[in-house]
Amino acid sequence: LANNTPNIVYELILGGILTATLVPLFTEHLERRDRSATDAVVSTIVVALIGLTVIALVVAPALMFLYGRNVDPEVDADQFMRVGIILSLLFAPQVFFYGLMALGSALLNARHRFFAAAWAPVLNNVVVVAVLVLVPLMVDGQADLARIDADRSALAVLGLGTTAGIAGMAISLWPALRRAGVRLRFRPQLRHPAVHRALTLSGWTIGYVIANQIAAQVVNVLAVNEAGTVRAYQVGFIFFQLPHGLLAVSLMTTFQPDLARSYVRKDWGSFHARLLQGLRLLTAVIVPASIGYLTIGTLVARIAPDTRYAGGSGILEAQALAGFAPGLIGFSIYLFVLRAFYAVQDTRRPFWINCVENAINVVLALILVVPFSLIVGLTIAYSAAYVIAAGLALAVLLRRLPQGFDVRGFLATLARSLGAAVGMAAVVLVVVLGITATDVERIDIAVVLAIPLGAIAYVIGAYALGVARDAGLPGPRAILARLPFRRG
Incomplete structure (x- = not known):
């Protein structure tokens, strides 16, 4: 602290x-x-x-x-x-x-x-x-x-x-x-x-920053009402931030100077092209993390109570991870779109959009903690707020800019990424449920094995469905051609 x-x-x-x-x-x-x-x-x-x-x-x-x-x-x-x-x-x-x-x-x-x-x-x-x-x-x-x-x-x-x-x-x-x-x-x-x-x-x-701090304090006040919730929320949020920090922030950092340069030159064709490419790349890497977290978090939360982990903090943390998971897509897209606003030197609209996001988060948190457990209600509220805010931010940005952004192209990439991620989730489910069917105490081994197998399944699905092509990633032949042991 x-x-x-x-x-x-x-x-x-x-x-x-x-x-x-x-x-x-x-x-x-x-x-x-x-x-x-x-x-x-x-x-x-x-x-x-x-x-x-x-x-x-x-x-x-x-x-x-x-x-x-x-x-x-x-x-x-x-x-x-x-x-x-x-x-x-x-x-x-x-x-x-x-x-x-x-x-x-x-x-x-x-x-x-x-x-x-x-x-x-x-x-x-x-x-x-x-x-x-x-x-x-x-x-x-x-x-x-x-x-x-x-x-x-x-x-x-x-x-x-x-x-x-x-x-x-x-x-x-x-x-x-x-x-x-x-x-x-x-x-x-x-x-x-x-x-x-x-x-x-x-x-x-x-x-913008003050609004975030106010919302964080409201969530903190709610979380202290149940033992273990604050820690579970913090641990879940750390995992939530991991793929965003490693992948999304790197993309934002790389793309923002290009967007700013296109704005200064008033080259809107280049601006829209870079914005689309950035969002497609972001979607390709964040969607599997989101769906993977949701799948594993849900499985662990359901299976762990019947294992030696029953009564431990891990179950609450798994519930937090599952609650945060759907919001990872919205969270990363939202912050990427805000970088585009900043690139065109507009900070006023991000402030108001962020106020809406924080208001949704607080209101939903107060509502959802009634039908759900405290940790589930708080994390689902956070996720829902950012999914809504991402859509709102993109809509406001495109309304502010000259026409030319390929909305359908972006939505198609998002749909293909979700399709590949569903295939990944199916593999994870089969592996975890298959291993724990005879011995639930092997849940930890099941998760460790399921993660790399799920990642492989997503990569295969991403290439098969065209996600990699949309994101501008090299195809299998191009990758093989670059390997040091290739023939030739």
């Missing part, structure tokens, strides 16, 4: 702004060869980051109290708050380095340089792993709350070491920026037209 405190401050005030505005603005500056605009925007944001870091230091204790008030009864609340407040203060400088990371990534992405920004988090992971290995050694092998509270040197290593990982992640982009030809001059200019444009775009984005 303490480590999330700088994230909360950063996202509430600046994170969403940087995500929404920087890549399109830097792309426009490159197209117009306006170096002074980039200097002004970057310099002004650096000054803002310094101020925001000071704010994070001041409000860290209050945020710890706000988000940490529902402590598990088995945990010493005083120790929890004491350690949490100290760590939140040590973590506060992360705000500055998160901002530098966002700036560096945007400058590189606008120049179609993606590798350094994609791999920089690895350095952070290495540092954090080293810290997590070192801290237990400092407290006799058991880094529990009481020992960390008693050993302030271990507490300092934990806090400062984690922050050092974030700093290293940001600083590691500097060589890539130099190689990309980025030469910046520190010239903060609040009245520069480019800074004014960034502030204009960012105002709506602040509201």
